[in-house]
Amino acid sequence: MSIATKANAIWQYANPKKFLATTERVLPFFWISAAICLAVGLVWGFFFTPDDFRQGSTVKIIYLHVPSALMAINCWLMMLVTSLVWLVRRHHVSALAARAAAPIGVVMTLIALITGAIWGQPMWGTWWAWDPRLTSFLILFLFYLGYIALWEAIEDPDTAADLTSVLCLVGSVFAILSRYAVNFWNQGLHQGASVMRAGAVTGTDTTEKVSNVFFYPLFLCIIGFVLLFIALVLYRTGTEIRARRIRALLARERAGA
Amino acid sequence: MMPDLGKYTEAVLSSYALSLLLLGLLVVLSLWRGRKVRSEMEQTELRISRDG
Numbered sequence: 001m002s003i004a005t006k007a008n009a010i011w012q013y014a015n016p017k018k019f020l021a022t023t024e025r026v027l028p029f030f031w032i033s034a035a036i037c038l039a040v041g042l043v044w045g046f047f048f049t050p051d052d053f054r055q056g057s058t059v060k061i062i063y064l065h066v067p068s069a070l071m072a073i074n075c076w077l078m079m080l081v082t083s084l085v086w087l088v089r090r091h092h093v094s095a096l097a098a099r100a101a102a103p104i105g106v107v108m109t110l111i112a113l114i115t116g117a118i119w120g121q122p123m124w125g126t127w128w129a130w131d132p133r134l135t136s137f138l139i140l141f142l143f144y145l146g147y148i149a150l151w152e153a154i155e156d157p158d159t160a161a162d163l164t165s166v167l168c169l170v171g172s173v174f175a176i177l178s179r180y181a182v183n184f185w186n187q188g189l190h191q192g193a194s195v196m197r198a199g200a201v202t203g204t205d206t207t208e209k210v211s212n213v214f215f216y217p218l219f220l221c222i223i224g225f226v227l228l229f230i231a232l233v234l235y236r237t238g239t240e241i242r243a244r245r246i247r248a249l250l251a252r253e254r255a256g257a
Numbered sequence: 258m259m260p261d262l263g264k265y266t267e268a269v270l271s272s273y274a275l276s277l278l279l280l281g282l283l284v285v286l287s288l289w290r291g292r293k294v295r296s297e298m299e300q301t302e303l304r305i306s307r308d309g
Contacts, residue, residue: 046273047260057262060269064276107283114279115272122268228280232287239291242298249301 014091016241023234030231037224045217052214061119062210063218067225069112069137069178075105075229076140076168076175079147083165093237095161096244098168100236102148104229109141133190136177143171157244 013019045063052059079101085094116134117127128134147167154160210218262269 042273047258051263057260057265057269060262061272064272068276103287104283107279111276111279114275118268118272118275122265228284232283235291236287239287239294242294246294246298246301249298249305253305 011089011091014089014093016093016245019093020238020241023238027231027234030227030234034224034227034231037220037227041217041220041224045214045221049214049217055123058119058122059214061115062214063221065112065115065119066218067222068108068115070222071225071229072105072108072112072137072140073175073179075101075108076144076171078233079105079168080172080175083168086161087165092161092244093241095157095165096240097233097237098164099151099161100240101233102144102151104232104236106141106144106148108225108229109137109144113137113141131190133178136174140171140174140178143167143174147171157247 013022042063046060049060051057079098082094082098082101085091086098113134116137120129121127147164150164150167151160154163
């Protein structure tokens with residue numbers, strides 16, 4: 001099979017029936033593997049890792065803060081891709097996938113903000129600072145709320161999908177800023193990347209990075225959050241597809257009456 | 258079994274409690290709505306096919 005044919009094979013999932021049939025089959029794998037990774041990662045991190053020499057036991061917050069912040073940003077980027085697919089190809093499943101992902105993004109952003117504040121208080125002496133990363137994260141949270149509100153406010157689903165897709169494009173600036181703001185705005189309390197840095201792994205970058213004793217359980221937690229996100233998106237997209245079918249059936253019934 | 262969290266006990270435990278509560282709520286509400294919508298769809302399809 002050629003690469004182009006393989007790439008084209010993805011569009012078969014734009015068919016709601018095909019999407020639902022496939023997700024029914026793969027969902028148990030994602031639910032179970034997410035539960036295992038999260039349980040092992042969190043228990044390992046909480047019970048079996050030492051305190052940090054500077055941060056004490058607050059370092060244990062890393063197992064929730066970093067994966068949730070990572071997913072908060074990547075959830076928006078996933079919504080950006082599916083929104084672009086909607087705008088270009090008009091596949092309803094992609095618009096519904098973006099809609100289904102938004103509440104997951106809200107929860108991930110909220111967890112990152114709450115755990116960040118709780119961690120920041122003993123380390124920085126404040127719950128909150130108008131630091132570039134924190135501020136762009138707060139704006140991302142507001143964008144998530146606005147995105148959900150826009151879907152709920154517009155009755156016609158195609159118009160709602162169009163407008164929310166445009167909002168998603170605009171909000172992407174803040175999703176990217178919340179990841180890279182610390183790199184080009186030097187003021188602020190939040191540190192730069194200390195976990196996912198290619199240079200730190202290859203040895204070309206010798207600045208401080210998170211120790212392996214914390215990194216291994218953290219990596220497992222990140223995998224767990226990714227798997228949980230996939231399971232939730234697939235499940236919730238299925239729900240949105242069924243809700244759309246109910247609306248279509250009722251509209252057809254009203255038109256025939 | 259419980260590790261000694263020292264003076265940060267409150268901060269660490271509240272972080273875990275709030276995060277797990279939010280994740281739990283997200284999963285439970287997603288599953289609850291999923292089941293509700295699925296059963297509504299089945300009932301609607303059945304009613305429409307019965308009524309012709």
